Amino acid sequence: MCSTHVVSDLTELLDLLSRSRVYDLAQPWFTGMPHYPTHPPFLYSLTKKHGDLLADGGVSSAADSIALGTHVGTHIDALCHFSCDGKMHGGVEVSGIQDYGRGIDRLSVDTVTPILRRGVVLDVAGPLGVDSLPADFVITPKYLEAVCADRGIAIGAGDVVLLRTGWAKFWNDPGRYITGGRGSQPMGPGPELEGARWIGSKGVFAAGSDTVAFEKVPSAMAVHVHLLVENGIHIIEALNLEDLARDGVVEFVFVAAPLKIRGATGSPVRPVALVVGG
């Protein structure tokens, strides 16, 4: 009977989940956290403290207010984040569909449905015997293929593929996280166009990394253009992939649900990786 079948499937799903380890892939949000210089930082204040206002029976509540750029902290880029020659993914013209107060009318982050997909993480730093990749390291297809071969990873269409550089550990040292600790410009490891093409050729749903930008920085943003505009592949940045790497996880269910911010080019998100059994 149908309803029995449903219950039994639900029970099975709950059982699988109960046997899963849940990896938290997000960084925390706090005043002073790293942010790319062109994106507004994270602001926070309590709006009231316990005891500011006391109701009958000694009841009190506290609440807070925040402000931030939509690309600050662990976040996803909507396809409307980039354009080339006035056109977004699928040839959608930006002209006439953008407004400061309303955002972008097409391909915005509120159109991204909740993500429940196969995920894989390619630990680029680990096999090289370093805690973290150098700030000027280019993640070329050679490195990506080596990791896949070594760990027996096959990337499938629709997957979410994450690259680990080891930079997540710099989260509490914003200068280091953004510039690598040297000089005045944002700088960090990542793929260039060649790596983006390799990823794009897999037909994945999204690509992510543990760096402030899924792209070797500084750059002309060719990776963002190739993935978002030319291939319709979402980008997820500022992930924390350290726990996955520590445990040698390569494959999981990736779960994330961007906030449906109408017209927005991105959204903060707290993704999780579900690893069943083991």
Next chain:
Amino acid sequence: MCSTHVVSDLTELLDLLSRSRVYDLAQPWFTGMPHYPTHPPFLYSLTKKHGDLLADGGVSSAADSIALGTHVGTHIDALCHFSCDGKMHGGVEVSGIQDYGRGIDRLSVDTVTPILRRGVVLDVAGPLGVDSLPADFVITPKYLEAVCADRGIAIGAGDVVLLRTGWAKFWNDPGRYITGGRGSQPMGPGPELEGARWIGSKGVFAAGSDTVAFEKVPSAMAVHVHLLVENGIHIIEALNLEDLARDGVVEFVFVAAPLKIRGATGSPVRPVALVVGG
């Protein structure tokens, strides 16, 4: 072999998910959306439009900035949101652990791990033959028990239990959503202490509703105190439960991951309900 087993479980989980319907339980965020008067509204602007700055090759990007109260839109209350006589859940004293700039040091929303639990929705409005409950409707245990009996629902310890009033449809009419459209004060249907005790007795992880407050409003906030402070049960508000009700869904896997905002009393969240098979 272990790794084979892992892969096979992952395959099974992915297979179950691929056969699931995903219900989006969040409302959209946009300038002018409803918000309880004491919580800061949602603010939005593009920080730049496509074409404001053009890089080589015609590349351009757009980005945005937002500001909002942490209890604005679909959100979860951390246990530190309420206190009674200076104590939060578990007797944790608020004195000395709260600061406007740093938030609350204990029981804050960044300590809430990602939620993957059995969920049930109790459609209170449906059986009464109304689209939405009246603004002064008290959801008493009598109504909750009737729904459970009628639909064969058993609430289990650790579940997430959601109450549907039908008010989600007023989201685009903020005056109606907040006050019921009458007079100057926030007003809306929900449980009072008796209903909260009934829910609390089930030992659930979280209780939620499709209203701005999980509590008949106006009130002395006895429900919040009973759930958050006395029972350690989280509260989720401003959900959209219309799709679940339309399809007669009562049981599902509830998935939500609050943003880890350090010290915060709440977080916006986009929950989903997974309904397997059918």
Next chain:
Amino acid sequence: MCSTHVVSDLTELLDLLSRSRVYDLAQPWFTGMPHYPTHPPFLYSLTKKHGDLLADGGVSSAADSIALGTHVGTHIDALCHFSCDGKMHGGVEVSGIQDYGRGIDRLSVDTVTPILRRGVVLDVAGPLGVDSLPADFVITPKYLEAVCADRGIAIGAGDVVLLRTGWAKFWNDPGRYITGGRGSQPMGPGPELEGARWIGSKGVFAAGSDTVAFEKVPSAMAVHVHLLVENGIHIIEALNLEDLARDGVVEFVFVAAPLKIRGATGSPVRPVALVVGG
């Protein structure tokens, strides 16, 4: 000759200003400062610190971001802040001219020209021999007339008239400033309708106080309606009048320039009082 005359007048004005004492009538803005519960609190963060990014020659800069309600801290109310029966001052209908993202199209704070006017302060607390008025004190015409008679103050049309309650000193104790330190509701001294009528009858440009609301709180906001809607008199709140009171100043030039926030109902402002000679 005209230009000589101009220079000489300018010299005279500069000379008068150089002989003036400048009283700062604003409170500071900082995270955790008092705010009326329905208005968003003040948020602050550096966007970058010195040294986060270092340019050639060791050059570095720091910058910041803020968020706040427009009625938070020392601020002025535009005439569009209140309405009665759907009409603002002068019978302007609110219907059709308000939008969450655009604000109010008429009587908004960006239409308030810079204020350079005669100011008088009526110290209500001083003559009563108290540092600050009790939280439930009603400032009736009797008290206002007594101060005027005692100090020889004549209020003129177009003046800015400020009432001192002594509450400015509670600025660093937000609970006290907002509620008087008792119970859960905003509470504080101020005029009721009778006092508002007395002020309104003088034909002043603006009325202000050193409290969070120019109105005895709690109230039905009759003072705001009488001044803003019925008489077109601006309101300035959360002033610091302690220095004026300490020095026994009663008359001065009041200078303030609201930020031209398009469509807004209010603006933060830092007013000064210029006292010449003495």
Next chain:
Amino acid sequence: MCSTHVVSDLTELLDLLSRSRVYDLAQPWFTGMPHYPTHPPFLYSLTKKHGDLLADGGVSSAADSIALGTHVGTHIDALCHFSCDGKMHGGVEVSGIQDYGRGIDRLSVDTVTPILRRGVVLDVAGPLGVDSLPADFVITPKYLEAVCADRGIAIGAGDVVLLRTGWAKFWNDPGRYITGGRGSQPMGPGPELEGARWIGSKGVFAAGSDTVAFEKVPSAMAVHVHLLVENGIHIIEALNLEDLARDGVVEFVFVAAPLKIRGATGSPVRPVALVVGG
């Protein structure tokens, strides 16, 4: 008698002010207004509209919330905005006195007292017969001296000196205002180090312009370092100097009062120029 003297001086000051023309030197704030890419944009929303909540007697109010970088719109730079080799003006070390949540402990904008000083505007564009200077125009001492000679302007110690480029008219065209309308980088006219030295040698209190940066852009920020760090001269940016130029005004009383934002590196401000008689 002293008090008579005071009143008579006050009367004289009020009389002079009543005969003054008041020039508004600020640009309006609105969603979508220009902002330097590294500073957070201006955000706005009503928090409630008239009619959202109706009190007895048909009373209703509207209010708003804003967020912005402190260097967005017409604003003043505090001396703590820049440092060189870890030192701010006067050799104050930045180390240990800066914190994301608290700002900078020394030389911050809340230490700037209200400004009431002689002001002069040097119209650089006008004598060149252009509406606005080209985007790559360097304002050298030669141009400044020519304007002074031509208009008989002597800059005095403690003055506020403003440079007009004519760019204020681009305020409603943010792309043009920030980049000059060409390419992807901020660009605009202004002084380089040589011009800054000329201004610095005058011992002025503040220097301002009608551009997004008081500095030829792009640059290594030598002007900011020279004025703020080496000379303790404040900078005021994004002024509107068109009305002064139209009327041929060169000399005035400059009045501005930055918001006392504790620890901040800058503040929005609405300056006015008072021109007496004529």
